[in-house]
Amino acid sequence: xxxxxxxxxxxxxxxxxxxxxxxxxxxxxxxxxxxxxxxxxxxxxxxxxxxxxxxxxxxxxxxxxxxxxxxxxxxxxxxxxxxxxxxxxxxxxxxxxxxxxxxxxxxxxxxxxxxxxxxxxxxxxxxxxxxxxxxxxx
Amino acid sequence: xxxxxxxxxxxxxxxxxxxxxxxxxxxxxxxxxxxxxxxxxxxxxxxxxxxxxxxxxxxxxxxxxxxxxxxxxxxxxxxxxxxxxxxxxxxxxxxxxxxxxxxxxxxxxxxxxxxxxxxxxxxxxxxxxxxxxxxxxx
DNA sequence: AAATAAATGCAATTTAAGTGCATTATTGTC
DNA sequence: GACAATAATGCACTTAAATTGCATTTATTT
Ligand SMILES: [Mn+2]
Ligand SMILES: [Mn+2]
Ligand SMILES: [Zn+2]
Ligand SMILES: [Zn+2]
Numbered sequence: 425x426x427x428x429x430x431x432x433x434x435x436x437x438x439x440x441x442x443x444x445x446x447x448x449x450x451x452x453x454x455x456x457x458x459x460x461x462x463x464x465x466x467x468x469x470x471x472x473x474x475x476x477x478x479x480x481x482x483x484x485x486x487x488x489x490x491x492x493x494x495x496x497x498x499x500x501x502x503x504x505x506x507x508x509x510x511x512x513x514x515x516x517x518x519x520x521x522x523x524x525x526x527x528x529x530x531x532x533x534x535x536x537x538x539x540x541x542x543x544x545x546x547x548x549x550x551x552x553x554x555x556x557x558x559x560x561x562x
Numbered sequence: 563x564x565x566x567x568x569x570x571x572x573x574x575x576x577x578x579x580x581x582x583x584x585x586x587x588x589x590x591x592x593x594x595x596x597x598x599x600x601x602x603x604x605x606x607x608x609x610x611x612x613x614x615x616x617x618x619x620x621x622x623x624x625x626x627x628x629x630x631x632x633x634x635x636x637x638x639x640x641x642x643x644x645x646x647x648x649x650x651x652x653x654x655x656x657x658x659x660x661x662x663x664x665x666x667x668x669x670x671x672x673x674x675x676x677x678x679x680x681x682x683x684x685x686x687x688x689x690x691x692x693x694x695x696x697x698x699x700x
Numbered sequence: 701a702a703a704t705a706a707a708t709g710c711a712a713t714t715t716a717a718g719t720g721c722a723t724t725a726t727t728g729t730c
Numbered sequence: 731g732a733c734a735a736t737a738a739t740g741c742a743c744t745t746a747a748a749t750t751g752c753a754t755t756t757a758t759t760t
Binding site: 576578580608611614 | 742747
């Protein structure tokens, strides 16, 4: 059990009611969520506030945005890897074309790619599309 | 010099004036183009037609869409690889955060990734963000 | 408590993507 | 070539996500 309030404070985010609720909501989701998904999870509050909240989380390094090719942004918590520091980056994402869910495969890192001379890598984004284990029935 | 009309016919696309023009336009571009880019390249014709044209090209396997994370779709020609057949897929894309250009690195294939049991891969999309050789000055 | 700064709610804007439908052009049949 | 059938085009309109402006409310600082 983590102290959510403390997590937000540690990221220089003031722990308002909605922020605490959204953080918990994100924690409980196994899959990446669109803003609509998040909105559906809240009776109270309003789209703009939720939008600005998720953007604050993103800027402060609490969540990362995932572009899975569906055209709508999804968000997932930066779940800290035990033992590692700031190394939760560059994992790959899987998008199921059957159930439309997208998830982080946090322990599948993107392999190193060597580029032609002159190209400088700053970030990488690898999305695999296919059928997830729930949908493939395997 | 390829016969553009024949290329279209070979892909079951009727070679209308606009289609011929757009194909040539795509051929001449080193980088992936948004619909706006394409529109800017044509005095005549109209956005919807260009949209439907690029979608026809995509469906018939003449171009592929690239989602580079900027939120707007880009398109690039499926340039046939000499000797290979249908194997022009799964190359990676580079998006320059400086000049905002996106390009196909057609001879950099996406490495094979082994997924957890139950996951079935259908397609992969790898975008590397950074600074291109033009912008890095290297 | 008053002043200051930040967060929220609601309305409105922006922009890319996509659809409906009438018009025009092309193709196949006689 | 005339005619019918089919496909392509142009224009208006819609949809949906993302984003901003601004007034109001809430929290923080002095
Ligand atoms: Mn992730
Ligand atoms: Mn490409
Ligand atoms: Zn699935
Ligand atoms: Zn560049």
